[in-house]
Amino acid sequence: MTPRTFGLGALAAAALAVAVAFPVFAGGYYVRLATGIFMFGALASAWNLIGGYTGYPDFGGAAFLGIGAYTTGILMLRAHLPFAAALLAGGALAVLAAVGMGTLLLRLRGHYFAIATLGFMLVLRQVAANLPITGGGSGMNLPIASAFTPFYYWMLGTVVLGALGGAIFPRSRAGYAIAAIRENQDAAQVLGIEPLPYKILAYASNALLFGAVGGIYAYWFTFIDPPTVFNIDFSIQAVVMTLLGGPGTALGPVAGAIILKILDTILTNISLFLHNVFFGALVCLLIIFAPRGLAEVLRRRGGIVRAIRAELEDSRV
Amino acid sequence: MPLLRAGAVTKLFGRLVAVDRVDLVIDAGEIVGLIGPNGAGKTTLVNLITGIEPPTSGTLVFDGTTLAGLRPAAIARLGIARTFQIAQPFRNMTVRQNVAVPALFRANPAAGVGQALGEAGAILDTVGLGPKREFSARALTTPDLRRLELAKALALRPRLLLLDEVMAGLTPAEVDAEIAMLRRVNAQGITLLVIEHVLRAVMGLSHRVVVLHHGRKIADGPPARVVEDPGVIAAYLGNRRPAGRSG
Amino acid sequence: MIFNTDVALQNAVNGLLIGGTYATVSLGFSLVWGILNIVNLAHGAFVMLGAYETYWLFTLYHVDPLASLPLTAAALFALGYPIQRYVINLVIRASFLVTFLLTFGLELLINSGRSLLLGPVVLPLVRVATFAVAVAVAILLHLLLTRTRLGSAIRATASDQEAARLMGIPIAHVYALTFGIAAATAAIAGGLISLSFPIYPAMDAGYTFIGFVVCALGGLGSVPGALLGGVILGLLQTYTAAWLGPNYDNLVAFAVLILILLLRPAGLLGRVQRFRG
Numbered sequence: 029m030t031p032r033t034f035g036l037g038a039l040a041a042a043a044l045a046v047a048v049a050f051p052v053f054a055g056g057y058y059v060r061l062a063t064g065i066f067m068f069g070a071l072a073s074a075w076n077l078i079g080g081y082t083g084y085p086d087f088g089g090a091a092f093l094g095i096g097a098y099t100t101g102i103l104m105l106r107a108h109l110p111f112a113a114a115l116l117a118g119g120a121l122a123v124l125a126a127v128g129m130g131t132l133l134l135r136l137r138g139h140y141f142a143i144a145t146l147g148f149m150l151v152l153r154q155v156a157a158n159l160p161i162t163g164g165g166s167g168m169n170l171p172i173a174s175a176f177t178p179f180y181y182w183m184l185g186t187v188v189l190g191a192l193g194g195a196i197f198p199r200s201r202a203g204y205a206i207a208a209i210r211e212n213q214d215a216a217q218v219l220g221i222e223p224l225p226y227k228i229l230a231y232a233s234n235a236l237l238f239g240a241v242g243g244i245y246a247y248w249f250t251f252i253d254p255p256t257v258f259n260i261d262f263s264i265q266a267v268v269m270t271l272l273g274g275p276g277t278a279l280g281p282v283a284g285a286i287i288l289k290i291l292d293t294i295l296t297n298i299s300l301f302l303h304n305v306f307f308g309a310l311v312c313l314l315i316i317f318a319p320r321g322l323a324e325v326l327r328r329r330g331g332i333v334r335a336i337r338a339e340l341e342d343s344r345v
Numbered sequence: 346m347p348l349l350r351a352g353a354v355t356k357l358f359g360r361l362v363a364v365d366r367v368d369l370v371i372d373a374g375e376i377v378g379l380i381g382p383n384g385a386g387k388t389t390l391v392n393l394i395t396g397i398e399p400p401t402s403g404t405l406v407f408d409g410t411t412l413a414g415l416r417p418a419a420i421a422r423l424g425i426a427r428t429f430q431i432a433q434p435f436r437n438m439t440v441r442q443n444v445a446v447p448a449l450f451r452a453n454p455a456a457g458v459g460q461a462l463g464e465a466g467a468i469l470d471t472v473g474l475g476p477k478r479e480f481s482a483r484a485l486t487t488p489d490l491r492r493l494e495l496a497k498a499l500a501l502r503p504r505l506l507l508l509d510e511v512m513a514g515l516t517p518a519e520v521d522a523e524i525a526m527l528r529r530v531n532a533q534g535i536t537l538l539v540i541e542h543v544l545r546a547v548m549g550l551s552h553r554v555v556v557l558h559h560g561r562k563i564a565d566g567p568p569a570r571v572v573e574d575p576g577v578i579a580a581y582l583g584n585r586r587p588a589g590r591s592g
Numbered sequence: 593m594i595f596n597t598d599v600a601l602q603n604a605v606n607g608l609l610i611g612g613t614y615a616t617v618s619l620g621f622s623l624v625w626g627i628l629n630i631v632n633l634a635h636g637a638f639v640m641l642g643a644y645e646t647y648w649l650f651t652l653y654h655v656d657p658l659a660s661l662p663l664t665a666a667a668l669f670a671l672g673y674p675i676q677r678y679v680i681n682l683v684i685r686a687s688f689l690v691t692f693l694l695t696f697g698l699e700l701l702i703n704s705g706r707s708l709l710l711g712p713v714v715l716p717l718v719r720v721a722t723f724a725v726a727v728a729v730a731i732l733l734h735l736l737l738t739r740t741r742l743g744s745a746i747r748a749t750a751s752d753q754e755a756a757r758l759m760g761i762p763i764a765h766v767y768a769l770t771f772g773i774a775a776a777t778a779a780i781a782g783g784l785i786s787l788s789f790p791i792y793p794a795m796d797a798g799y800t801f802i803g804f805v806v807c808a809l810g811g812l813g814s815v816p817g818a819l820l821g822g823v824i825l826g827l828l829q830t831y832t833a834a835w836l837g838p839n840y841d842n843l844v845a846f847a848v849l850i851l852i853l854l855l856r857p858a859g860l861l862g863r864v865q866r867f868r869g
Contacts, residue, residue: 085689087696136853139631139692143804144853147846150801154842199458201449208446211435217417218395218427219501220450260797264700267693304704311697316682319690 040191040279047184051177059180063248065289066183067241068265072273072281073190074237075266080275081197082230083210084138087263088145091152092122092235094257096242098162101170101252106161111173115182115243122239123232130231134224146260153258167253170246179248186240187282193233195278206230238262268307271314274321284321348373348505348536349394349425354403356389356560363389365560366403371505376527376537378551378568380544382580385557387540388430391507395427396420407505422452426503430510430540432490434482441465441478443493447501465500472496472526488519499530506530507538512546524550548572556580603830611826612726613788614802616781618810618818619733620774621803626813627750627770629688630680633695635803636796637702638668638775642782643791658721661783665776672775677768684767703796722784727819729780733773734815746770750813798842805845808852 051059071089079085099118103109109117133144156162173179197203205226208216213223246252265288266281273284295303314322351369355362364386371377379387392398394405396417405412407423415423426447435443444465448455455461469475472492477485485493491511498506508527512520524546531537541547547554548568556564556571558580564571571577621635645664649655655663675698683690737743749756749766757763781799785791802825810821828848829841836844 083689085692132850132854139688140808140853142692143631143801144846144849146797147801147805147842147849150798150842151846154840158837158839201454201458204442204446204449204458204461207438207442208435211437212433214397214417215429215433215435215497216446218397218421219447219497220418220421220452221446222416222418264696267696271693301704305701308697308699308701308704311700312679312694315690315694315697316679319686 036279044188048181051180056176059177061289061293063180063183064293065286066180066187067245068269068289069282069285070183070186070190070237070241071262071266072269072285073187073194074234074241075263076194076270076275076277076281077197077230078234079267080270080277080281081203081210082206082227084134084227084231085142085267086145086231086234087142087260087267088147088149089234089238089263089266090258090260091145091149092126092238093242093245093262094149094152094156094254095122095125096239097246097252097257098156098168098242099239100243101168101246102161104170104247105168111247115240115247118243119236119239122235122242126232126235127228130228131224134227134231149258149260149263153254156258157254163253165254167251167256170250170252172250173247176248179244182244183241186237186244187285189240190237191279191282193237194281198276198278202226202229264307268311268314271311271319272322277321280321346373347371348375348408349538350404350406351390351394352404352406354390354393354405355401356386356393356398357401362560364393364400364557367557367560367562369555369562369565371536371538373504373536374531374534375553376531376539376551378547378554379538379540379557380542380547380554381557384559386560387557388509389560390557391427391509391538391540394420394507395425418450421447421501422450424452424502424504425507426498426501426505427507428491428494428498428509428511430513432487432494434485434490434493436481436483438482439478440474440480440482440485440493441469443482444468444496444500447497451501453502465496468496468499471529472499488515491515495526495530499535503535505536505538507540509540510542511539513542520546599834603834604827607827607830608823609720609723609788609826610830611823612723613781613784613822614806614826615819615822616726616729616777616784617799618803618806618822619730619815620777620781621800622807622810622813622815622818623733623777624771624774625807627746628676628680628684628767630684630691630695631688631804632771632774633692633800634675634699634702635774635778636798636800637699638672638778639782639785639799640791640793640796641671641702642668642779643786643795644782645779646783646786647791657783657787658725661725661780664779664783668779669772669776671772673768673772675775676771677764680771681764681767699796699800703793705793722787725780725784729777730815730819733777736773737815742766742769801842802845805849805852808849 047062050062054062071093075086075089096115096118099121100111100114103114103117104111129145129148133141136144157165162168198207205216205221208219208221209223209226216223242257246257269284269288270281271284272288273280273282291306292303295306347370349369349371351367353366353368354364355366356364367390379390381387389398393400394412396412396415396419400413407420407425410423412420435446441462442465445455445458445461448461448464449458455464466475466478469478472495474489474492474496477489482490482493495508495511512523515523527537527539527550539547539551551568553566554564554568554571555562556574556577563580564574564577617639620638621632624630624632624635642664645667646657646660649660649663650657679698680691680694683694737746745756745761745766746769748759749761749763753763756766782791806818806821806825808821809824810817810819825845825848829844832844833841
């Protein structure tokens, strides 16, 4: 363990201690805000596994979020299961769906995969809007929880899981396989790596977190309908946060979530239009000027302008 | 005892016959040179052996195991490694991480990432890349990328190593160093199939030379005999095209 | 359900009409993918803009929707050209993921205007006319690509960028023109859609998806391919709606996409990567 990773680990542990104690001294508004930050931190960490580390841009994460939300809702409402059991089932179903879809879609090249996942999400939205068990287009009301602080800790749990995954993954055997596949799949294969199982692993981990967040979200908001949960906005925000913090890094997505969610809360209070413009412009600027995240740009401080120029010289027409 | 046996291996691309009923036997411990003009089917043959492309017909048997239907990863784990004519590094990983990848995924893999990285360091020392182990692979020069290709192949602990034009573009001094290194590799018990354009290198290094022309095998024997074969002279030397690319 | 020749015929006509619209949606998507090697996630947003422009011209100034199509197309060309010239061209040679995510950012940016737009609206039905326009646009684009100097410049650039540069073709300009033309056809598609279907701000993702499915069906960058793919998808959706109910059109498109990608990755017409007029 290098001093730097040790330092980061200590910092993360301290942040976690503060986070655990936070609801004791903070007011309800800030606890809600922090819950939202954790939620998106978890989604961004999840997207980072498949989009950042693996290089397969998934635009259908909301499909798994919706599966988690509806499974949790249906099991609580119609089978009267306790929340934890329903949530577990939701996460498991999301993983199953990812294994199934991944087996079909992860053979494809990245952009085919991306659009197909978007299509998968649109299909599920349509199915949820037409089935009786989901309450169709009019949605579904979940039982109302007695307290809201538990949601804070549930979401904290998912973001910790996501960050841990992001930290352990690149140092693991599977992480080496994924990195090699992302960099050069042909070369990886002739060195003994069977690509599909590793890609499915990354995709299913991503789905687990999206599904878990969906289940918690459903119980937290107590109302779900197809457009709210099968909403591409979840994927969009996860992508933007990951790009901001640095794709393929452990804590980048969480950092991106913290920065963006706070900015976002301020902007949304001013105008929804401003919020939307901001997100679009941010993606464009990041992609053109800082494709490896802001952290990378800051690391090369002093030479930022030169670094950006060099990046542009390489890729413009 | 034959390590690799190809029987009437054929590959068609549409109506083009890239490899035409090639029989080939490589014994354990040999260094076999594979030469031929551009488009002779050399790289295609390597792709067939490593499972990148399936043969249209014919048989490939490696140490008693039929390769038909096996995927590239499975063939690699059987102990067949290759280098690519155009180096295929994992660009955004360090040189040492590049070499740790095969160490983690061969048949008897390293116990963990730490051990694989340690082993990778040792292999990099033997190919002369030790000082650059923490470089990003994207920062390497072309000769260094070739060395990295070889290091990755060696980390797979292969029994058969297929080298696709590892000496193209090297200076004569570099060629000599490369030949010495390949001899050392062979002395460790690794069988070599060397595809080359640099004839001097193949002739000096190989125990045996196989010549492909228009996908067919037209000669197979000791280097001295092959260079005097009238068919080879007519086909290969009479047809010489600018070096640097091959089929 | 009783099988009935009239119903079958009606389905065929409906499928053909929807398919014509789908084909128009996909022409530009296919062009940009085939020539520039960009999967343009903002394509649906162009369609959406075209649809609303047609709607507003009709509501505010009583311009006949079909008559306003050239105007709408010109406006979107004027938007598309600078987007490619001054934004996408900056990263055109970077990895596929980069251009992909950039168009995603553009899509978000264009769509951010959605809070300024009206909710679902429908214009009166004139589907037969829309089909005629769809075919006319396809023929014009085909002629443009195969019979004009600009068309040969575009195709030369697609097949060998370096050679085209040596021949003195201004690549950045050609790219921008291609993108602008694609945006213009998207605008026409939007205008046609506004005549027959409800339009709403969030319609963009669905139409980008349709463009993609049609390309998968018809192959990349081929005008006849886009026509064929669009019509096939339209017919499939119409016929399956007869027994699945009308609410599963996305499911049908998705199933078609998956089947094609797994069975014939090069598309039904079997051409990938390179453009042929």
